Amino acid sequence: MLRYLTQRAIAFVPTVLGVTLLVFFAIRAIPGDAITAMLGTEAGMLTANQRASLEEYFGLDKPSYVQYFNWLGNLLQGDLGYSVRHGQPVLDVILARFPVTLELAVLAVLIALAIGLTFGVIAAIFHNSVIDLFGQLFALIGLAAPNFLIGTLIIYVLSVYFGILPNAGNYVDLTEDPVKNFEQIIFPAITLGFAFSASVMRMTRSAMLEVLGQDYIRTARSKGLRERTILSRHALRNALIPIVTLVGVEAGYLLGGTVIVEEIFTLPGIGRLAYNAISQRDYALIQGVTLFIALNFVVINLVVDFVYTLLDPRISYAKHS
Amino acid sequence: MPNTASALTNATVTLDAPRRQPGFFRRLLKSPSGVVGIVIITFYLVVALAGAFGLTPHSPLQQNRFDRLQAPSDTYRMGTDLYGRDVLSRVMDGATNSLRVALASVLLSGVAGTLLGALSGFAGGLTDHVIMRVMDVFFAFPAILLALLVVVVLGPGLNNTILAIAVVYTPIFARVARGPTLSVRAMDYVTAARCLGVSERRILLLHILPNILAPLIVQVSLALSWSLLTEAGLSFLGLGTRPPQASWGVMLSESRALAEMAPWLMIYPGLAIMLGVLGFNLLGDGLRDVLDPRLRGKR
Numbered sequence: 003m004l005r006y007l008t009q010r011a012i013a014f015v016p017t018v019l020g021v022t023l024l025v026f027f028a029i030r031a032i033p034g035d036a037i038t039a040m041l042g043t044e045a046g047m048l049t050a051n052q053r054a055s056l057e058e059y060f061g062l063d064k065p066s067y068v069q070y071f072n073w074l075g076n077l078l079q080g081d082l083g084y085s086v087r088h089g090q091p092v093l094d095v096i097l098a099r100f101p102v103t104l105e106l107a108v109l110a111v112l113i114a115l116a117i118g119l120t121f122g123v124i125a126a127i128f129h130n131s132v133i134d135l136f137g138q139l140f141a142l143i144g145l146a147a148p149n150f151l152i153g154t155l156i157i158y159v160l161s162v163y164f165g166i167l168p169n170a171g172n173y174v175d176l177t178e179d180p181v182k183n184f185e186q187i188i189f190p191a192i193t194l195g196f197a198f199s200a201s202v203m204r205m206t207r208s209a210m211l212e213v214l215g216q217d218y219i220r221t222a223r224s225k226g227l228r229e230r231t232i233l234s235r236h237a238l239r240n241a242l243i244p245i246v247t248l249v250g251v252e253a254g255y256l257l258g259g260t261v262i263v264e265e266i267f268t269l270p271g272i273g274r275l276a277y278n279a280i281s282q283r284d285y286a287l288i289q290g291v292t293l294f295i296a297l298n299f300v301v302i303n304l305v306v307d308f309v310y311t312l313l314d315p316r317i318s319y320a321k322h323s
Numbered sequence: 324m325p326n327t328a329s330a331l332t333n334a335t336v337t338l339d340a341p342r343r344q345p346g347f348f349r350r351l352l353k354s355p356s357g358v359v360g361i362v363i364i365t366f367y368l369v370v371a372l373a374g375a376f377g378l379t380p381h382s383p384l385q386q387n388r389f390d391r392l393q394a395p396s397d398t399y400r401m402g403t404d405l406y407g408r409d410v411l412s413r414v415m416d417g418a419t420n421s422l423r424v425a426l427a428s429v430l431l432s433g434v435a436g437t438l439l440g441a442l443s444g445f446a447g448g449l450t451d452h453v454i455m456r457v458m459d460v461f462f463a464f465p466a467i468l469l470a471l472l473v474v475v476v477l478g479p480g481l482n483n484t485i486l487a488i489a490v491v492y493t494p495i496f497a498r499v500a501r502g503p504t505l506s507v508r509a510m511d512y513v514t515a516a517r518c519l520g521v522s523e524r525r526i527l528l529l530h531i532l533p534n535i536l537a538p539l540i541v542q543v544s545l546a547l548s549w550s551l552l553t554e555a556g557l558s559f560l561g562l563g564t565r566p567p568q569a570s571w572g573v574m575l576s577e578s579r580a581l582a583e584m585a586p587w588l589m590i591y592p593g594l595a596i597m598l599g600v601l602g603f604n605l606l607g608d609g610l611r612d613v614l615d616p617r618l619r620g621k622r
Contacts, residue, residue: 016456018463020459021464025472033478142605145600146598146604147593148555148597150555150576151575154575154578157582158589161583258465258468261467273468277560280471295468296464
């Protein structure tokens with residue numbers, strides 16, 4: 003198992019390298035130079051000597067490929083560079099924002115699973131009934147509604163009907179004030195969880211319908227097992243595999259930051275960090291954030307592989323490796 | 324002898340005739356999702372065409388400072404915005420713009436992705452490995468972030484939004500095309516074509532591509548719905564369609580500060596996006612029911 007996971011992790015190395023190459027050279031294709039992007043209008047006040055020494059300081063005077071390999075070399079030593087806009091090392095900036103995104107992603111997935119699994123199972127049990135129809139309608143709407151619409155609607159309803167402004171004030175850390183933190187993070191999490199719950203519901207329903215038609219379910223019934231045991235131990239467990247894949251893919255995206263929802267609810271997460279870094283052309287930060295997001299994908303993929311083996315003993319990586 | 328041959332051909336025809344399945348469209352019309360999808364998309368196309376030919380009740384760009392933030396009325400069916408522009412006319416114009424972006428980006432990514440995927444699956448070996456690893460790199464980015472990156476590199480605007488969305492969806496088409504290519508290239512008729520001396524390029528274009536179209540057609544419908552969402556998302560962030568041009572994303576973004584005072588600014592573009600996406604999703608479901616017999620009756 004460990005050998006398999008190591009092999010998988012190594013297989014992702016070219017992908018991660020590809021990401022670094024793509025990001026590094028894409029950013030250098032942006033019109034305008036880095037110094038102007040960093041300093042804005044103040045760059046116009048620099049003398050030629052000042053500009054040259056700044057370029058030398060940031061290594062911008064060297065050819066692109068040298069800059070790339072320097073960056074890669076530093077990366078291997080845990081040095082992601084220095085964010086000019088934040089005046090901090092890139093890694094520190096990312097690690098300060100990541101807990102927000104992680105908390106948001108975990109809550110969103112939990113909300114989606116709570117809604118999606120429950121309604122998916124109910125819809126499959128009461129197949130072709132009114133409940134099923136309502137469930138499917140909910141899924142269709144959930145899949146069609148963009149999260150910026152749901153987010154805007156939630157803010158509208160809360161502010162007009164309940165006098166609550168979910169995005170007011172500065173972000174409070176979970177360790178500082180858990181209650182205030184929960185108040186700030188729950189609505190963006192509902193926004194993200196709602197759309198995802200629709201996908202989970204659809205997947206649960208179709209996977210459960212398929213499993214419920216299998217022979218071993220009939221066998222379990224004929225053995226006289228309770229319906230609840232059949233559903234939870236025999237049906238749902240086997241229906242979970244495609245759902246785990248779905249959750250894995252979605253969690254990868256959520257951990258990559260949800261630019262729009264973080265922007266609407268003014269949450270200082272990874273998505274907003276990436277968005278601001280891109281629009282402010284903070285080279286080192288863009289490189290660091292995108293690499294971080296790609297690494298998240300790799301880790302999530304490995305976790306999903308591991309969860310498969312827990313759910314289905316027939317999936318054993320030991321045999322293959 | 325010719326008579327015998329003709330009799331044999333006729334016999335084959337008569338034997339085959341009762342087995343013939345109903346046509347593609349007839350089967351699509353039997354799928355409830357497909358029918359609702361077609362109805363919604365036809366309505367959407369009519370509105371977008373009306374917008375394209377200037378058949379809007381008012382000008383979508385004309386500002387009218389005496390009619391600012393008017394609630395829906397007989398004159399302005401969906402009300403007016405902060406600059407006194409007619410919301411209905413802007414929703415119609417937004418339909419034209421979003422459809423233009425969606426169609427162009429899906430066409431670009433569909434053609435590029437299909438060719439790359441089919442080539443990858445057909446050639447195998449190093450070509451396959453290189454193409455698919457490059458596609459993996461694009462997959463490691465969340466869609467909106469990749470689109471953002473492309474828009475920032477190329478600059479905002481309608482054409483660059485199209486390119487950005489096309490870059491995001493090309494790897495998806497490549498993956499969808501590669502799978503069936505792998506199974507089709509092992510078919511006897513491909514081996515037969517090769518034995519007859521047909522060139523590799525001709526085999527790929529005339530023997531493989533037409534036979535991997537079914538999953539790609541479903542993908543086109545789904546990609547259209549995603550690209551509608553991505554365009555609206557980019558415009559919402561101020562990086563897609565630029566104001567004063569109408570886009571549902573721009574309209575929703577503008578409505579945020581005014582939602583309490585003028586909820587119609589949020590409701591109508593929001594409904595328009597949902598309806599468009601719903602239409603393409605339903606059509607995608609319908610097409611899948613028709614084209615993939617294994618999935619029939621599971622939804």
